[in-house]
Amino acid sequence: MELFDYSLFASAIRMVSPILLAALGGALCARVGIFNVGLEGLILAGAFSAIVGNYYSGSVIVAVLTGAFGGVLVSLLFGLATIKFKANPIVAGIAINFLVLGLTTFGLRAIFQVKGAFYDKDMNGLPKWDLPLIENIPVIGKLLSGHSPLVYTAFIAAILLYIFLFKTVVGFRILAVGKNEAAARSLGLKVTVLQYGAIVASGVLCGLAGAQLSLGQVTMFTEGMTAGRGFIALVAMMLGQSHPIGMIGSSLLFGLMDAMSIRLQGFSMPTQFTAMLPYVITIIAMFFLKDRGLESQASGQQSSR
Amino acid sequence: MIAVLIGLLTGALAIALIGESIFDTYKVMWDGAFGNFYFLTATLARATPIILIGLGLALAFRAGVFNMGAEGQMVLGAVCAALAALYVPGSGIVKLLSAFLAGFIAGGLWSLLAGWMEVKYKVQLLISTLLLNYVAVLFAGYLVAEPFQDKSGSAALAQTPMIDQAVWLPKLFAGMSVHMGFVIAVIGAIILYVVLQFTSSGYEVRMLGKNPFFAEYGGINKQKVLLFSMFFSGGIAGLAGTVEVLGSQYRYVEGALTVPGYAWTGLMAALLANSNPLGTAVAAILLAALQTGAMGMERNTEVPLEIASVIQGVLILFVTAKFTLSWWKVKKKAGDVNGAV
Numbered sequence: 001m002e003l004f005d006y007s008l009f010a011s012a013i014r015m016v017s018p019i020l021l022a023a024l025g026g027a028l029c030a031r032v033g034i035f036n037v038g039l040e041g042l043i044l045a046g047a048f049s050a051i052v053g054n055y056y057s058g059s060v061i062v063a064v065l066t067g068a069f070g071g072v073l074v075s076l077l078f079g080l081a082t083i084k085f086k087a088n089p090i091v092a093g094i095a096i097n098f099l100v101l102g103l104t105t106f107g108l109r110a111i112f113q114v115k116g117a118f119y120d121k122d123m124n125g126l127p128k129w130d131l132p133l134i135e136n137i138p139v140i141g142k143l144l145s146g147h148s149p150l151v152y153t154a155f156i157a158a159i160l161l162y163i164f165l166f167k168t169v170v171g172f173r174i175l176a177v178g179k180n181e182a183a184a185r186s187l188g189l190k191v192t193v194l195q196y197g198a199i200v201a202s203g204v205l206c207g208l209a210g211a212q213l214s215l216g217q218v219t220m221f222t223e224g225m226t227a228g229r230g231f232i233a234l235v236a237m238m239l240g241q242s243h244p245i246g247m248i249g250s251s252l253l254f255g256l257m258d259a260m261s262i263r264l265q266g267f268s269m270p271t272q273f274t275a276m277l278p279y280v281i282t283i284i285a286m287f288f289l290k291d292r293g294l295e296s297q298a299s300g301q302q303s304s305r
Numbered sequence: 306m307i308a309v310l311i312g313l314l315t316g317a318l319a320i321a322l323i324g325e326s327i328f329d330t331y332k333v334m335w336d337g338a339f340g341n342f343y344f345l346t347a348t349l350a351r352a353t354p355i356i357l358i359g360l361g362l363a364l365a366f367r368a369g370v371f372n373m374g375a376e377g378q379m380v381l382g383a384v385c386a387a388l389a390a391l392y393v394p395g396s397g398i399v400k401l402l403s404a405f406l407a408g409f410i411a412g413g414l415w416s417l418l419a420g421w422m423e424v425k426y427k428v429q430l431l432i433s434t435l436l437l438n439y440v441a442v443l444f445a446g447y448l449v450a451e452p453f454q455d456k457s458g459s460a461a462l463a464q465t466p467m468i469d470q471a472v473w474l475p476k477l478f479a480g481m482s483v484h485m486g487f488v489i490a491v492i493g494a495i496i497l498y499v500v501l502q503f504t505s506s507g508y509e510v511r512m513l514g515k516n517p518f519f520a521e522y523g524g525i526n527k528q529k530v531l532l533f534s535m536f537f538s539g540g541i542a543g544l545a546g547t548v549e550v551l552g553s554q555y556r557y558v559e560g561a562l563t564v565p566g567y568a569w570t571g572l573m574a575a576l577l578a579n580s581n582p583l584g585t586a587v588a589a590i591l592l593a594a595l596q597t598g599a600m601g602m603e604r605n606t607e608v609p610l611e612i613a614s615v616i617q618g619v620l621i622l623f624v625t626a627k628f629t630l631s632w633w634k635v636k637k638k639a640g641d642v643n644g645a646v
Binding site for chain 2: 097287
């Protein structure tokens, strides 16, 4: 078995998409000054509602839509707590994670009468799309073709978000809110509306990430199936400096490490160190990339600066 | 109190949804947490690491730093304590003391690293502690999977060998799971309360958290206080891991500390109690009771145990919302006074 081959990179691209989608959602929140620790819960909600939608409709499109809707519902709750009731976003995010973990397990019991995992052979997974033209190019075709539509959506969403944030008026307003909320408010920007908008959009993105998780490889839902991906997305967001293109890079790094550590198990090598690498890189990167102080402002942390 | 009611109400709604009797279920839950002496001690045993984690975090919060790294600090403390108990030569008491020391120092240094990066290089502590969790948990996983793995058993589990019986923390009651660690946790809560409330260094910590500018103006060395708070905060979290290893697991087992979510529950306890050490201990016991109660409930009814995390989540959401609301009111009042003048 080779360490590096096409399938390694192909699986890395597949693993990237939920992380990238969620990281984009988190970045949108960060850009309006809300540090969203609840990504994990949002993804899980998306994964669960996608399966519910799939089970009752039998249609993949409906499943993806309900997945996004599930993410939006939970994100609205998060928005209500942080914006309307001025709860500390970090605490509210942690609470959301617990809440969704409980609710989905509960729903599993209430809707499907099963415990642990739900699988139904009649459910349809996401189709694999072969890209015309590209699939015929020797190396690149193998890498890029044959993924689920949501994988492509993730990368397109990153590019769209880049255009939206840096090339449109609304995007500039969002950046302004994140830079200085009070100043943005005094300029007459509808800060609250923008913040709700960003949170709902992040709910959609995380919901899609969840749908890719539960419908992408195998069509099933297991308790707590996000397994820390929300937090990894958070780290990818920090490493990418909440910049869409930067986050494509950082998510690819995490996806590659993820795929590598699975591959290395076949070599009976300690996988812990490869798994550790992205976090260490992020910490080192934080030495060099002086942040705008955005997250610390959002968390209300008073520290030595 | 309202938050507790709303949390329980949400739980009731969920129970009703899957068609179980609300009162019977809550009664089973209560019995599972406090029903008899055995369950009561099980609750207290579960509360032990949660109290210690909560205390460590409460100290950091009081100093105004958002330490999110309790999980890593606890795990490193646990694994170092286990290794010290295994490999330090000497009698049982020497091993015991060195295990405690190792656990405390390991957790403390890990936390200090984040504090140092914040003070020296302005690397945000909130984020770095979160990241260091992963590094610590993975590193501990490596230690018990490779160099220090228990090779004696037939199954190759990721765990250290069992530590010597002389190093075990004694159980408080024969046959019950609550151990000396609980006493340590309660004493720790009282000590922390006294230190924060009645000593000058405690005053410095609180002042730094309340108003860092005033603290500096008052001649407090901000960086020193912050570093000390972080060291002790992580150290106490390390102790949480230590007492779990010495009191109930008797070895470091990968995942035994992270899977039950002790660190996050401890964080919630500290937040529920608004970082008051004594209140944190009470909140930790309540949250532990919710969890053991839910386990009992799962054994006896059709309701899954995750209802505990639903109730916890709602509880925390409402507490934070309410807490900041009252804070906001105070601020508004202050604003009015200024306006009148």
